[in-house]
Amino acid sequence: MIEGFLSLVVTGALISAVYALIAIGFTMIFGVGGILNLAHGALIMIGAYAYLVVTSTSTFAAVSVPPILGLVVAVVAAAAASLILYKGLVQYIEEDVIITFLATVVVAVIAAEIMTLAFSPNPRSLTPVVPGSISLPAVGLRIRFIEIAGFAISWVVIGALWYYVTRTDAGRSILATSMTRRGAKLTGVNISSVSTQTWLIAGGLAGLAGVFLGTLQETAPLMWLDPLALAFIIVVIGGIGSIKGSLVAAYLIGFLETFTVGVLGPEFRGVFSLVVVAAVILVRPEGLYGREFIDE
Amino acid sequence: MSNVMDRVNSTLGDRYADMNRLQFGLLAVALIALIIAPVWGGSYLRVLALGNIFAIFAMGWDIQSGYTGYISFGHAVLSGAAAYTSALILTHIAPDISVWAILPVAVLMSVIVGLLLAVPTLRLRGPYFSLITLVAGLLFYRGTRTASQYTGGEQGLLVGRLTFDPVLRFYITLVPMLLIAAALLYLSRSNIGTILIAIRENEAAVESAGIDATKFKIWSFVLSSIPMGIGGFLFAHFDGTVNPTDVVLIDRSVEMIAMAVMGGMGSILGPIAGAFLFVGLRDGILPAFLSGTERWLALWVVVLFVIVFARDGLFRKLWHRLGDDTEGDSE
Numbered sequence: 354m355i356e357g358f359l360s361l362v363v364t365g366a367l368i369s370a371v372y373a374l375i376a377i378g379f380t381m382i383f384g385v386g387g388i389l390n391l392a393h394g395a396l397i398m399i400g401a402y403a404y405l406v407v408t409s410t411s412t413f414a415a416v417s418v419p420p421i422l423g424l425v426v427a428v429v430a431a432a433a434a435s436l437i438l439y440k441g442l443v444q445y446i447e448e449d450v451i452i453t454f455l456a457t458v459v460v461a462v463i464a465a466e467i468m469t470l471a472f473s474p475n476p477r478s479l480t481p482v483v484p485g486s487i488s489l490p491a492v493g494l495r496i497r498f499i500e501i502a503g504f505a506i507s508w509v510v511i512g513a514l515w516y517y518v519t520r521t522d523a524g525r526s527i528l529a530t531s532m533t534r535r536g537a538k539l540t541g542v543n544i545s546s547v548s549t550q551t552w553l554i555a556g557g558l559a560g561l562a563g564v565f566l567g568t569l570q571e572t573a574p575l576m577w578l579d580p581l582a583l584a585f586i587i588v589v590i591g592g593i594g595s596i597k598g599s600l601v602a603a604y605l606i607g608f609l610e611t612f613t614v615g616v617l618g619p620e621f622r623g624v625f626s627l628v629v630v631a632a633v634i635l636v637r638p639e640g641l642y643g644r645e646f647i648d649e
Numbered sequence: 650m651s652n653v654m655d656r657v658n659s660t661l662g663d664r665y666a667d668m669n670r671l672q673f674g675l676l677a678v679a680l681i682a683l684i685i686a687p688v689w690g691g692s693y694l695r696v697l698a699l700g701n702i703f704a705i706f707a708m709g710w711d712i713q714s715g716y717t718g719y720i721s722f723g724h725a726v727l728s729g730a731a732a733y734t735s736a737l738i739l740t741h742i743a744p745d746i747s748v749w750a751i752l753p754v755a756v757l758m759s760v761i762v763g764l765l766l767a768v769p770t771l772r773l774r775g776p777y778f779s780l781i782t783l784v785a786g787l788l789f790y791r792g793t794r795t796a797s798q799y800t801g802g803e804q805g806l807l808v809g810r811l812t813f814d815p816v817l818r819f820y821i822t823l824v825p826m827l828l829i830a831a832a833l834l835y836l837s838r839s840n841i842g843t844i845l846i847a848i849r850e851n852e853a854a855v856e857s858a859g860i861d862a863t864k865f866k867i868w869s870f871v872l873s874s875i876p877m878g879i880g881g882f883l884f885a886h887f888d889g890t891v892n893p894t895d896v897v898l899i900d901r902s903v904e905m906i907a908m909a910v911m912g913g914m915g916s917i918l919g920p921i922a923g924a925f926l927f928v929g930l931r932d933g934i935l936p937a938f939l940s941g942t943e944r945w946l947a948l949w950v951v952v953l954f955v956i957v958f959a960r961d962g963l964f965r966k967l968w969h970r971l972g973d974d975t976e977g978d979s980e
Contacts, residue, residue, distance in 0.1 A: 389776050399786050442957065452960050454720055454779070455910055458903055458951045466946040474942075578899060584782045593776070619957050620795035626786055631769055634781075 355592020358521040360494050361402030362554050366502040369607025370507035374562040376587040377511065378555030384594035385551045391457040393440060393584055394577030395464035396431045396556050400563025401479065403430035406419065408480050412472075420482045428560040435556020435560055439548065441510040461577050470601040471642075476571035481562065503565040511600065512560065513570045514554070518596070527551055531594055543620050590633050601641060602627055605629070664720050666768030667693040667740050671971040676918075685824060687816045693933055701822035701926040702887060704879035705829055707908040707920035713873035714906070715914030716842065717866055718849030719771065721781030724905050726789050727874050728881030730762040730830035731755035735882055736806040737799060748811060752882050760871060767870035772863050774852060786899050793893040805892025808885055822883055826921075829876045833917050836872065846868050846915065907952040913962020922964035927952075 375397060382390045392496050392558060406412045408423035412638065415602045418426070481499040517524035529537040530547045538544055566580060589608050593596025608627050613621045657666040684690075686697050690832070706728060714721045717899065734755045738746070766785055770778040793800045800806065812818050836842055844865050847855045855862045885891045895901070904927065912923025935944045959966060 389779075397723055446957060446960070449960065451718060452956060453905055456953060456956050458722070459907065459949055459956060462900060462903055463946065463949045465954065466949060470942045470946060578787060582784050585783065589777065589780055620791075623784070623788055623791065627781075627788065630652065630780070630784070634773060635769055636775050638882055 357615070359492055361611050362494060363494060364500075364615075365611035366604070366607040367496075367504045367602040368611060370444075370504040370599070371562050371565045371569070371643045372583055372587060372607045373600050373603035374507050374594045375509060375557045375566075375584045376591070376603050377514070378558040378562075378597055379584040380588045380591070380594055380596060380599045381527070381531070382555050383588070384596075385527060386447055387441075387450070387550055388443060388453055389457075389585075390438075390443070391454060391581060392460040392464065392577075393555070394579075394581030395461040396435050396438075396559035397563035397566060397580050398464060398468060398572075398574070398577045399566030400427040400431040400497060400560030401576065402472060402563075403560070404564045404567065405472070405477055405479055405572055411477075420480055423480075424482055424561070424564055425566045428557045431560025431563060432556035435552045436549065437558065438556075439552040444548070453611050461581070465574045465577055472574070474574055476573035479564065479568040479572055481568050499565070499568055503569070506561065506565075510558065514558075515596075523550070527557045582623075586630050588640075589630055590640055592640025595640065595642040598640055598642035669972060672968060675967075677973060680827075681794040683827075686823075687819060688758060692817070695817050696928060696933040698819045698822045699887070699932060700925040701826040702884050703817075703908060703928050703959070704826050704878050704924035705883070706905045706926040707912070708833050708917055709873045709876035709880060710905045710907045711914055711917055712837060712845075712876075712918040713869045715909055715916070715920070716837065716845035716849060717869050719778045719866060720897075720906070721902070722779055722786075722899070723783040723789075723874075723898070723902050724873070724877060724907070725901035726766070726785050726898050727759045727763050727877035728884060728901075729789055730823075731759040731878040731881030732885035732891045732896050733800065734914035735756040735794070736884050738806045739808050740801075740806050741799065748809070748886060748959070752879070755882045756875055756878030759881060760874040762869070763870050763874030763877070767867050771866040771870065782902075783899070786897065786902055789897045790893050790899070790975070793897065801892070803893065804889050805895075808889055808891055810889040811883075811886045818887070822887075825879055826882065830917065830921060831880065833872070833876070837917050841868070849915070889939050907949075907956075910960075911952060911955045911963055911966030913968075916965060917963070918968075919962045919964040923962065926963070943958070 375393070378396075379390065379393045382388055382393075404420075404423045407416055407418050407426045408420050410417045412621035429613065442456060442460065443453060446456055481497065483498040483502045486495055486497040487501075518528050519525065526537065526542040527547050527550060529540070529542055530544060537547070562580070567576065570576070570634040573645075583606065587599055587602040590605065591600070606629070608631065609625055610622055613625050654668065654670070654673040657673070683697070687694060690697050706724065709727070710721065710724045714724075715943030717921070732755070735748075735751045738751050739748070766781055767778075770781045793805075794802050797803075810818070811821055819871070837845075844855065844860060848862050848865060852862050853870065855865075881896075882894070908923040908927045909920040910923070911926055912921065927948075931948055935947060939947055955963060
């Protein structure tokens with residue numbers, strides 16, 4: 354019993370780290386531009402498939418790079434896709450919230466169809482970035498190295514991001530813009546460059562998360578949906594636009610899901626998250642660390 | 650003819666601009682074409698009948714999301730609730746019951762599910778409502794697999810058709826569609842519709858006028874659930890199978906949105922046109938050139954272009970073009 358508990362704690366912590374990567378990107382985009390990017394899940398999927406293409410010989414027999422380089426490719430590909438999405442589509446429609454909502458969800462569906470066309474609808478498995486696993490029979494634990502790598506990389510990246518947005522001028526302009534767009538503009542912040550940076554960062558985080566999620570779960574054309582719902586749930590609980598809130602809520606939801614699945618079975622996945630979200634919405638609609646919505 | 654037009658204008662048009670001859674002619678031709686569709690439809694009658702059902706869905710989405718601006722990503726949950734209610738009753742509870750007797754139960758279930766989603770979330774502004782509807786769609790989809798000993802999982806349930814006569818089947822879908830269209834057009838042109846639009850445009854102003862916006866948002870959801878329930882029931886018995894992919898997958902919800910937006914959301918008539926355009930492309934025109942995934946890809950790309958470049962909707966564009974041409978004439 355105690356061993357099972359311990360293994361759930363470890364699994365929960367490791368998957369939560371990946372959820373945090375997803376949610377932070379999603380919330381930054383909302384914070385800076387007021388945009389709910391429903392194609393965020395598609396960026397995760399692009400990261401996973403980019404990794405698949407360059408690390409496995411199944412797509413192009415000649416291309417097979419080491420996994421760690423594949424991780425870099427995945428991050429770059431998702432960041433580029435994110436920027437293209439913003440520069441090519443979202444920036445022209447962002448003033449209309451409803452149209453942005455609809456257009457991004459259609460983009461996600463289109464991305465899923467492209468992946469189905471290119472890679473078939475069947476789930477694929479990814480070569481782990483770090484192969485192997487460690488067994489601790491004394492406490493009945495088996496941890497895959499990929500999980501540890503995901504946890505460590507997540508914290509390093511989030512730490513770097515925290516340093517960037519609180520300690521450097523370029524990063525602080527992102528924070529300023531998400532606090533008040535008009536104020537940031539008046540103090541000389543280049544809004545356009547802030548948006549570009551934010552979309553690049555969010556895309557990169559999504560690509561990174563995609564590789565880990567695609568390895569731990571599966572890489573399939575429908576994989577955009579669950580992470581998107583998770584990101585949405587986490588961000589509402591943490592407070593829309595708050596990076597700290599997303600981090601805390603990612604762990605809350607990660608543990609909740611792991612324990613639900615571990616104790617009650619996989620068919621209950623998502624149910625309790627929904628209950629928590631409903632409770633948060635009713636009791637504290639601005640989320641744990643969120644601000645009230647301000648009318649633009 | 651112009652006599653009829655004047656009477657329609659006087660019943661509908663006290664708050665809205667009168668229809669001119671061209672606009673009225675367009676509606677009349679479309680209506681007559683639909684009524685006599687079995688004469689000219691041929692092998693496309695099935696597509697037209699599906700168009701009727703999806704027009705019901707698109708209007709159902711429109712009266713709630715299109716009018717109030719609270720975008721639902723899970724309307725397939727409402728139609729799915731009705732479809733699965735019907736299927737489960739027929740499979741497990743009362744196999745011999747007349748199918749039509751289930752219709753009220755199915756619609757009621759759709760309203761109940763709708764209220765469960767709407768009551769907690771519609772009190773708040775912002776994206777919460779969209780989130781809950783999106784997650785509800787995912788849970789429903791997953792639930793059909795989890796409870797596969799009852800729902801038949803991925804294969805779904807065989808529920809039988811309402812009729813095997815294609816002409817009769819067309820009219821079984823056409824009549825509810827026209828009745829729902831008439832009812833929703835009437836409601837949307839009444840005070841209720843005006844308040845719903847006002848909520849979309851400026852909710853604070855609605856509240857400060859002493860109107861309880863939440864109450865009207867929840868009412869719009871009920872108004873939406875009823876057609877969704879009827880449509881879901883018709884859809885379940887159209888091909889006679891109820892399975893998660895055809896009924897509750899998130900793509901179905903996005904399709905309803907796409908139809909309404911392509912036609913022009915917040916207009917009831919637009920979503921009908923959008924539904925026929927979408928279903929026509931999906932099941933009538935594109936299958937002749939493309940198969941499977943390519944067809945979906947082409948369809949979604951078309952939808953994206955319409956959303957971005959004609960965000961008010963194609964039908965609304967056409968409607969206003971017709972209105973402009975003879976501005977002096979309509980006075």
